[in-house]
Amino acid sequence: MNKIALLKGGNGSEKDISLMTAEACKKAFKELGFKFVEIDIKNEFIQNLILEDIDTCFNALHGSLGENGSIPGLLNCLKIPYTHSGVQASCISINKSLTKYILSKQGIKFPKGLDLNIDKHIAPINYKGNYVVKPNYEGSSIGIQIVSKDSKDKVLSSLWKDTNSIIAEEYIEGKELTVGVLNGKSLCVTEIIAEDHKFYDYNSKYKKNGSKHILPASIPESIKKLAFEWSEKSFKFLNCRGIIRADFRYNEKNNDLFMLEINTHPGMTQTSLIPEQAEFCGITFNDLIKIILEGAKCD
Template sequence: MTAPISAKPLQGRHVAVLLGGLSSEREVSLVSGRECAEALERLGARVSRVDAGRDLAQTLTQLKPDVCFNALHGEWGEDGCVQGVLETLALPYTHSGVLASALAMDKAKAKAVLAAAGVIVPGGGLFNRFEAAADHVMAPPYVVKPNAEGSSVGVFLVFEGANRPPQEIVAPSWTFGEEVMIEPYIAGRELAVGVMDGKAMTVTDIIPRTGFYDYEAKYGEGGSTHIVPADIPPHAFEKALRMSEQAHAALGCRGVTRADLRYDDVNDVLVLLEVNTQPGMTPTSLIPEQAALQGVDFDALVLWITEDAYARGGAGGIAS
């Protein structure tokens, strides 16, 4: 349980909430940013909502916030680019730094780092999208996804018996790069573990309504059911916690992250798929739900994330 928060712990502080942005995950970011901005106002902060565009540096130079709450998701906002802007401006900001953000967003590079650190990750690799669309590059079942996107954007499952790979990856509307990540499909459960200040919170078992934890299952109302804590064998539960902490540390993350895992409960195989350095903070998001189970309500979670960022900025902390 956390100690009660004083009425206005952020009184007198100016927080710029970065939201929206340029990526395919813009709509999710707008919701995360809205929820966090409202919490910050309840905590007493003066909040500037910044729809982060190419003029971000100029906007923040004019605003002169005490700290930036980065609620952006996806390319540019989560891959080290915005973090580099904030470093250049010498502004404290939430979540991971430049290198960890860039590494975690690049699935191929992240897998290499995690595997070197002893974290069990899926096989597979990067393939040219036209090559991957022409014929199966591995025996189905397998997963095709962009190398640098989140929120299950652009992800396709190819099951046994499929006549050909997904042709959407060579359509004119494809905007996710020339290479795609192709991994063996791991049957079983979709798990998620939040890591806060280097320590795993708990394990969530995600049961999507559609059978696949896609964009709609993540963010649509009733899109999935969350069982938290997950009802899995104790040894698998503990392993998921430790693997997630190990991944957080190996990538050099800070603040709050979320590890996504697959657990084949028939063969007792657990693999870590990826680490999200700026997890969603929407009404259906996993991190606020896990924090609540630890006795940390949404406002307290937002306060901790903001305080953590401000302390790292050298000001010694916000809350009294």
């Protein structure tokens, strides 16, 4: 393996998650004997990429530039092979509304979208059930609010910096599920139970013991097969690469599965789902890193 640039950090809302992912990858690089350099994109990283004579980039970024296609686009121009998805898959998947629009045309079911009245407060138009409000472009469950139909508290629009980029959907009661897809093949289905929170929020994802992971999930075989089918179809149709994660809600009462979103840069921290699923399938963390690196290329 030639010289690797471990891209991390930045100035976005998910920089801390990126640093945690990079730390885990750094440990693996050292154990594997790889030659590498860490590059935080909050600094003059383009110059560093050129001066360091990099052969391959491992994209350990989360959110903003790392996931919206900007970094893959830059690396395409510099002709430096990189891990994870390219420009097309990245810029589509970071946009939840666009992902939903495109994949629903492929027969994948999503929660019903809601029109919003946005003023000092936010409220759905002509809808009386439980609902979810979330940023269209953020990851790591940042900025998500679940609102009960019985709640007397109004949702303040000031909770979000940009109200033009928030979306709302009906809230699906039931189990939270996720599927990792490695090089186009599903790993397994994990059920996520947030210990102290109503849903799998930021603290549940990254705080130690913040959530309980059940794998494989206790769900009907038909739902497992459907989750695998939709996850792999999304990977292929969006032209994803390497590793992705597809998130779902499963309503047991109606035996109904709904996709929520596609994450082209799933976390690789100590509490993350993908390393756990890989291990369940007999793939060690170090081997997972090697597999992802072997797929590095430009668009």
